[in-house]
Amino acid sequence: MDRTVVAYVIYLLVSTGLTIWVARTLSRNGRIFLADVLHGNEKLADAVNHLLVVGFYLVNLGFIALYLSGDETITDTRGVFEALSTKLGVVLLVLGVMHLANVYVLNRIRRRGAMEREQVPPVPPQGWVTPSAQA
DSSP states (O other): OOHHHHHHHHHHHHHHHHHHHHHHHHHHHHHHHHHHHTTTOHHHHHHHHHHHHHHHHHHHHHHHHHTOOOSSOOOSHHHHHHHHHHHHHHHHHHHHHHHHHHHHHHHHHHHHHHHHHHHSOSSOOOOOOOOOOOO
16 A cells, blocks of 8 residues: 555544544533533533534534645655644644634623623612602
């Protein structure tokens, strides 16, 4: 088997495995964060969590597929390691940027919700007082 094909197979297996591991970790641990952002609405948090995971898979697996091909042919074992380190490094950076972008957006939503809750009085008004005429 050609070394370039071996590098492609290893790249696909490792990058797909990393994407699945990161998505599952984010889904499992992000659910609590989403429930807080969405004011305890568990069903909505689960739905948003699932949609985020699907989008995460689509973007990352699409990037992995597009980034598969290389310009040069790999002729030795050193070339396999160099190609894999470059490709997997870029995939890891993309996974990290996607994760940070998700956390940033959700944190902004959470902060906005906290600010809205602070503007609502803790006890609703119980009546009105008519102003008295001042002498």
